[in-house]
Amino acid sequence: MKDLKGRKARMLLVYPDYTDRDCTNKTSGGNYSEGLASISAVLKEGGHTVGLLHLLNLHTEESYKKKLADAGEYDIIGFSVRTTAFPDAQLYIKWTKEVYPDAFIICGSYHVTLVPEEVLAVDGVDCVCVGDGEYAELELCDKMSAGEDYTNIESLYFKMPDGSFKKNPIRPLFADLDRLPIPDFDLFDFDNLESSKVGTAIVVVSRGCFYNCTYCGNGNFRKVYPNKKIYARFRSPENAILYLKTLISKHPYIKFINFRDAIFNMFPEWFDKFIELYKKEIGLPCTGNIRFDILTEETVKKMKECGFYTVDMGLESGDQEMRFKYLRRYQTDEMILRCSEWFHKYGIPQLTYNIIGLPHEDIHKALKTIKLNARMKSDRVIPNIFYPYEGTPLYEISKEAGFIPEGDFTQRRVPLVQPQFPEEEVLFIEAYFMHFVRRYKWAYAMPKWLGRPYEKFLDVRVTGRFVPHKFLVWLHDCFAAVRNKLKDFLVHNLPGIYVKLRMLKHRKKAKNTTKEKSKES
Numbered sequence: 001m002k003d004l005k006g007r008k009a010r011m012l013l014v015y016p017d018y019t020d021r022d023c024t025n026k027t028s029g030g031n032y033s034e035g036l037a038s039i040s041a042v043l044k045e046g047g048h049t050v051g052l053l054h055l056l057n058l059h060t061e062e063s064y065k066k067k068l069a070d071a072g073e074y075d076i077i078g079f080s081v082r083t084t085a086f087p088d089a090q091l092y093i094k095w096t097k098e099v100y101p102d103a104f105i106i107c108g109s110y111h112v113t114l115v116p117e118e119v120l121a122v123d124g125v126d127c128v129c130v131g132d133g134e135y136a137e138l139e140l141c142d143k144m145s146a147g148e149d150y151t152n153i154e155s156l157y158f159k160m161p162d163g164s165f166k167k168n169p170i171r172p173l174f175a176d177l178d179r180l181p182i183p184d185f186d187l188f189d190f191d192n193l194e195s196s197k198v199g200t201a202i203v204v205v206s207r208g209c210f211y212n213c214t215y216c217g218n219g220n221f222r223k224v225y226p227n228k229k230i231y232a233r234f235r236s237p238e239n240a241i242l243y244l245k246t247l248i249s250k251h252p253y254i255k256f257i258n259f260r261d262a263i264f265n266m267f268p269e270w271f272d273k274f275i276e277l278y279k280k281e282i283g284l285p286c287t288g289n290i291r292f293d294i295l296t297e298e299t300v301k302k303m304k305e306c307g308f309y310t311v312d313m314g315l316e317s318g319d320q321e322m323r324f325k326y327l328r329r330y331q332t333d334e335m336i337l338r339c340s341e342w343f344h345k346y347g348i349p350q351l352t353y354n355i356i357g358l359p360h361e362d363i364h365k366a367l368k369t370i371k372l373n374a375r376m377k378s379d380r381v382i383p384n385i386f387y388p389y390e391g392t393p394l395y396e397i398s399k400e401a402g403f404i405p406e407g408d409f410t411q412r413r414v415p416l417v418q419p420q421f422p423e424e425e426v427l428f429i430e431a432y433f434m435h436f437v438r439r440y441k442w443a444y445a446m447p448k449w450l451g452r453p454y455e456k457f458l459d460v461r462v463t464g465r466f467v468p469h470k471f472l473v474w475l476h477d478c479f480a481a482v483r484n485k486l487k488d489f490l491v492h493n494l495p496g497i498y499v500k501l502r503m504l505k506h507r508k509k510a511k512n513t514t515k516e517k518s519k520e521s
């Protein structure tokens with residue numbers, strides 16, 4: 001039992017914040033994490049000290065130990081562990097124990113919430129936090145500081161001296177997010193975050209989501225709480241504005257707001273009220289994740305007025321059967337196309353998120369995703385390769401079908417091994433997604449007598465038996481490496497030019513959309 005004998009606790013948060021393990025030399029400013037900034041604000045309010053070890057790339061033992069030593073001395077070391085960061089986190093925990101054998105190690109975040117016992121079983125881990133962590137950690141710091149028994153704290157599981165696990169009940173969620181302090185943005189080297197460099201702030205004014213998409217962890221994250229009904233919550237519109245004002249006053253160079261809330265328009269009434277206030281009080285160009293099925297034309301019109309310069313939408317699959325049967329996203333093609341028309345009408349460019357390589361998918365179904373994007377006239381598309389998160393329904397479906405390979409698949413480019421949708425085809429669709437969306441858009445814009453044969457020609461170029469998928473993927477990888485280097489160079493050395501180019505691009509897009517609109521009318 002650690003006893004700080006009346007001294008306030010010092011906590012170091014370790015955040016492995018990278019997804020590409022091959023980029024040891026890549027310099028990245030990293031991402032903001034609302035969870036860590038919120039924990040820090042609560043602990044600091046309680047008088048404790050908080051530091052951050054923001055790991056922006058895969059570290060070697062030597063570089064990690066040096067960074068840890070440079071960070072100074074701490075009583076508690078907390079690791080934020082999302083699923084794909086878990087293998088590396090285990091290494092960092094081992095190396096931490098070698099440097100500070102007496103450090104108290106706690107792990108939290110999404111992977112821990114999904115499989116707490118698996119994380120607690122890791123050598124060196126003393127405790128794990130299931131679900132939201134602010135007040136569990138505050139209690140831990142307070143009790144450790146006062147020399148009291150801390151093994152009864154709600155939401156924490158402990159490894160006891162005899163190796164057994166002590167699992168405390170999970171504390172109920174509180175409904176009112178306004179009782180949280182404004183996050184501690186300065187925990188991060190905020191001005192150097194990836195987003196700050198392009199004048200953007202990543203903002204999260206909510207917790208959770210009440211939908212049940214089968215590939216997403218949210219359905220399981222909420223199950224851990226005794227009062228899971230209130231899992232999806234937002235700060236009040238007024239408090240969310242206060243959050244933004246605090247952020248902007250500290251970092252006045254912020255010119256764009258990127259709301260990363262799971263679904264920004266989850267509560268339509270809240271959303272309508274918030275965007276009215278936002279228009280009056282903030283007015284910066286903004287974007288966020290929007291769902292089709294709860295949208296009205298009136299709201300889209302208000303979004304334009306309040307400053308939405310683009311919207312992000314999860315389309316995920318263009319095959320309606322896949323959406324209904326495997327993803328539990330009950331949105332028809334008609335509904336999607338109707339909402340998309342509203343965005344065109346009011347001149348808000350659309351970005352869609354798409355998943356390739358879903359269980360039971362094949363190249364023909366994936367082609368439908370490309371085609372639906374083309375019919376929607378999506379302005380930007382992000383194709384992601386499906387990753388089966390443990391504990392999600394789609395993980396179980398993949399496992400049952402025998403698509404999950406043995407051993408560690410966290411670093412595979414295509415995690416599922418499916419005979420009907422081989423790796424090279426998945427990678428090909430991912431690589432050439434935008435290329436084909438553009439071409440199908442042309443096909444749909446042509447008169448039918450020309451568009452139809454062109455569409456058929458494109459179909460053969462995607463799904464034809466003799467398409468050299470593997471070679472084309474290799475070619476694309478070479479091109480992407482050069483393009484990313486150039487973007488990195490601009491962001492890190494000439495950020496001003498990068499922001500200007502980005503603004504120019506958005507202006508050009510907005511102009512094109514207006515032109516298209518006037519042509520249509």
Ligand code: B12
Pocket residue numbers: 013016017018019031032033034035036038039077078079080081082083084106107108109110111114129131132133134137204206207208209215216217218260261262389
């Ligand atoms: C905003 C967001 C982002 C932002 C910010 C990321 C971040 N690290 O916070 C951006 C856009 C950068 C992002 C990127 C990615 N994301 Co994301 N993202 C979200 C989202 C929508 C909300 C997260 C959030 O801020 N919640 C609010 C905060 C307050 O809660 P929190 O982060 O959970 O933190 C609390 C607890 O977890 C806990 N806690 C957290 N850390 C620690 C540490 C300790 C020591 C303790 C004790 C407790 C603790 O206490 C916190 C306060 O209560 C969630 C989905 C959702 N839940 O709605 C997905 C989600 C977290 N993302 C996910 C993924 C996969 C990614 C990417 C890997 C995607 C990709 N392929 O690039 C990257 C990873 C980037 C990274 N370095 O983390 C997954 C994670 C799944 C998993 N099992 O790990 C989620 C759950 C969505 C999903 N698919 O299910 N994401």
Ligand code: SF4
Pocket residue numbers: 209210211212213216217218219262263314
């Ligand atoms: S709507 Fe988004 S955040 Fe909510 S369950 Fe579905 S994928 Fe997850």
